[in-house]
Amino acid sequence: MTTKQLLSGVGVTALALSCGGTLQAGEITAFTPFPGINSIAGVIISPLAAPNNDDVAGTSPNDLFVTQKDYIAIGAVDIVFDVKPTGGVTEYSIREGVSNSTGVDWSGYTIQLGFGTGADFVLSTPGDGLDFDSPDYNSPLDFTVFFSTAINTTEDEIVASGGVFPNGMFSIPYFLFSIDVPDGISKFTLRQFPTAVPEPMSASMLAMLGVGALTRRARRRTQAV
Numbered sequence: 001m002t003t004k005q006l007l008s009g010v011g012v013t014a015l016a017l018s019c020g021g022t023l024q025a026g027e028i029t030a031f032t033p034f035p036g037i038n039s040i041a042g043v044i045i046s047p048l049a050a051p052n053n054d055d056v057a058g059t060s061p062n063d064l065f066v067t068q069k070d071y072i073a074i075g076a077v078d079i080v081f082d083v084k085p086t087g088g089v090t091e092y093s094i095r096e097g098v099s100n101s102t103g104v105d106w107s108g109y110t111i112q113l114g115f116g117t118g119a120d121f122v123l124s125t126p127g128d129g130l131d132f133d134s135p136d137y138n139s140p141l142d143f144t145v146f147f148s149t150a151i152n153t154t155e156d157e158i159v160a161s162g163g164v165f166p167n168g169m170f171s172i173p174y175f176l177f178s179i180d181v182p183d184g185i186s187k188f189t190l191r192q193f194p195t196a197v198p199e200p201m202s203a204s205m206l207a208m209l210g211v212g213a214l215t216r217r218a219r220r221r222t223q224a225v
Contacts, residue, residue, distance in 0.1 A: 026090035026181035041068035054089035108161035129182025
């Protein structure tokens with residue numbers, strides 16, 4: 001039986017679609033957003049199609065879709081997922097629509113797996129079964145709409161860079177990655193944050209640095225005489 005859950009909070013409205021019924025291994029059942037600096041338009045958790053499919057090659061039929069995550073400032077966003085652990089590891093394919101309303105371009109995007117939120121967030125421990133399709137990494141990983149040249153993936157972290165995500169843009173096609181959800185946990189956190197393109201140094205700052213360099217050289221010459 002499919003249920004709909006409407007979650008609301010400060011600056012966020014979220015719609016969750018989850019599936020009940022028979023318990024399955026590492027099944028994601030619900031979510032709680034802790035956005036802070038963004039709004040989440042919706043999270044759709046599809047009915048579990050293939051439990052215990054850890055390290056399946058290709059796109060997992062277990063689908064989780066974050067329809068839109070709109071950042072209004074640079075900072076971390078945490079989403080906590082509830083899990084029904086019943087004796088296995090289930091792989092989920094995650095699709096995300098990400099919108100940049102921060103007022104600045106982005107040079108990178110980081111996604112992490114862990115536990116807790118805010119200042120209490122800690123990365124998942126290597127080898128605990130919660131990972132980004134480790135160790136084979138044989139499922140699609142796609143950030144090419146903006147970050148096409150450098151995607152570094154470890155067990156608990158994805159760092160996409162090598163491009164620019166302009167201010168005012170939305171990620172279509174969607175960001176795509178996979179998560180292995182193990183037995184033995186009741187919750188986990190998906191943390192994400194963009195990296196702003198460094199601001200160019202202003203002409204006045206360059207001039208100040210130049211004056212400072214000239215002053216230091218003059219002092220060295222005076223001391224040498």
